[in-house]
Each structure stands twice: as C-alpha cells, then as structure tokens.
Amino acid sequence: DQQVKQNSPSLSVQEGRISILNCDYTNSMFDYFLWYKKYPAEGPTFLISISSIKDKNEDGRFTVFLNKSAKHLSLHIVPSQPGDSAVYFCAARTNRDDKIIFGKGTRLHILP
Amino acid sequence: DTGVSQDPRHKITKRGQNVTFRCDPISEHNRLYWYRQTLGQGPEFLTYFQNEAQLEKSRLLSDRFSAERPKGSFSTLEIQRTEQGDSAMYLCASSGRRQGKGIWGYTFGSGTRLTVV
Numbered sequence: 001d002q003q004v005k006q007n008s009p010s011l012s013v014q015e016g017r018i019s020i021l022n023c024d025y026t027n028s029m030f031d032y033f034l035w036y037k038k039y040p041a042e043g044p045t046f047l048i049s050i051s052s053i054k055d056k057n058e059d060g061r062f063t064v065f066l067n068k069s070a071k072h073l074s075l076h077i078v079p080s081q082p083g084d085s086a087v088y089f090c091a092a093r094t095n096r097d098d099k100i101i102f103g104k105g106t107r108l109h110i111l112p
Numbered sequence: 113d114t115g116v117s118q119d120p121r122h123k124i125t126k127r128g129q130n131v132t133f134r135c136d137p138i139s140e141h142n143r144l145y146w147y148r149q150t151l152g153q154g155p156e157f158l159t160y161f162q163n164e165a166q167l168e169k170s171r172l173l174s175d176r177f178s179a180e181r182p183k184g185s186f187s188t189l190e191i192q193r194t195e196q197g198d199s200a201m202y203l204c205a206s207s208g209r210r211q212g213k214g215i216w217g218y219t220f221g222s223g224t225r226l227t228v229v
Binding site: 004006009032034036041042043044045046049089091097098099100101102103104105 | 145167
C-alpha cells in the first residue's frame with residue numbers, strides 16, 4: 001500500500017526552465033512533507049519541507065506547494081541547473097511518530 | 113560534527129554468511145533510523161530507535177535481521193544467513209527532537225551497499 005506516490009519515474013527539462021515534480025499521498029494523518037535529493041552512491045539529502053498548516057514554502061530556487069484537499073504536493077525548481085540532475089524523493093511524516101514514508105522517486109534530467 | 117557515518121560503504125558477501133553494518137549518528141540526535149533501498153524504489157523503513165530503545169520494527173525486518181543501539185549512540189544492523197534478496201543499499205539516518213517551528217528532517221548517511229552473491 002503506497003501512501004506516498006510519485007507517478008512520474010523520470011522527467012527531462014531544459015536548463016534554465018522550470019522543473020515541476022509531483023507527489024500524491026493517501027494518508028490524511030500526514031502533517032509534514034519533505035523533499036529529498038539523491039545522487040548515485042550517496043544517501044538522500046534534505047532539500048525543503050512544508051508543514052500541513054501551510055500551502056507554500058520557498059527556499060531560493062526551490063518552492064514546495066501543498067494542496068491538502070487534493071492530497072497533492074509539488075516541487076518547483078526555477079531556474080533548473082545541470083547540478084539539479086538527480087533522483088528526487090517526496091516523503092511524509094505522520095503526526096503520530098517521526099517515521100518518514102518515502103515515494104519511489106522521480107529521476108530529473110536537466111538537458112543542456 | 114561530520115554528519116552520519118556508515119561503515120562499510122560496500123560489502124560483498126556469499127549467500128548464507130552473516131554481515132554487520134555500523135552507523136554513527138549526529139551526536140546530539142536522539143533518534144536513529146534504518147532504511148533499505150532497492151533499485152527503482154524509495155527508501156523503505158526498517159526500524160528506529162529513540163536513544164537505546166527500539167521503538168518500531170517493520171514487517172520487512174525478518175527474523176534474520178537484528179538491530180541494536182546499546183548505549184544510545186552508534187547502532188549496528190546485522191543480517192544473518194544472507195540471501196540474494198538482501199542485496200540493497202542500507203541507509204541510516206538520525207534526527208533530533210521535534211522543533212516547534214523549525215525545520216525538521218532526517219540526516220542520512222551515505223549508506224552501505226550490500227551485494228549477496
């Protein structure tokens with residue numbers, strides 16, 4: 001039972017354009033959402049997060065949007081840079097414990 | 113602090129052998145987590161500790177797997193009688209106490225890549 005779903009296994013975006021990565025979730029007990037970035041042979045690194053009481057959080061080129069009614073969140077990267085090529089994981093935490101549930105990831109390719 | 117350290121980075125073992133991995137979390141973090149990641153999947157939760165207490169174990173953690181955090185600092189994950197299906201990246205992460213308004217998240221180590229041949 002996938003509680004966090006990333007339905008696009010991969011995405012290719014031209015350098016300088018906007019990258020939009022999508023994520024859907026099913027568990028209404030999730031109260032905190034995170035995006036992690038992962039390069040090959042490394043552990044995931046924290047990118048940005050958002051609490052369920054907000055609908056937007058921005059950090060430099062990265063913005064996360066949360067639509068609670070649709071149980072949907074998205075990560076926007078503007079402008080996309082070559083170093084952004086990586087696998088991005090959407091993740092969520094319940095208000096019951098600190099365990100994070102991850103999606104399967106979306107591989108982002110930034111094209112020159 | 114150098115972050116979360118995992119040792120070894122890579123391990124190749126023959127089927128049926130036992131292996132043990134070590135994780136050193138960020139020193140001030142009281143929670144430690146083990147995840148497993150296979151190709152094409154996101155990290156899957158295995159177990160976590162608050163200080164030395166193991167609070168939850170996933171059903172993915174069969175009887176052949178055991179994890180310890182004896183003094184509430186480093187942790188070990190042991191797999192007995194390894195099988196080819198155990199081949200994966202084993203990730204350790206740590207986190208501190210929940211902050212009221214601050215950013216919270218796990219800090220992951222670089223992982224241990226296990227290959228069972």
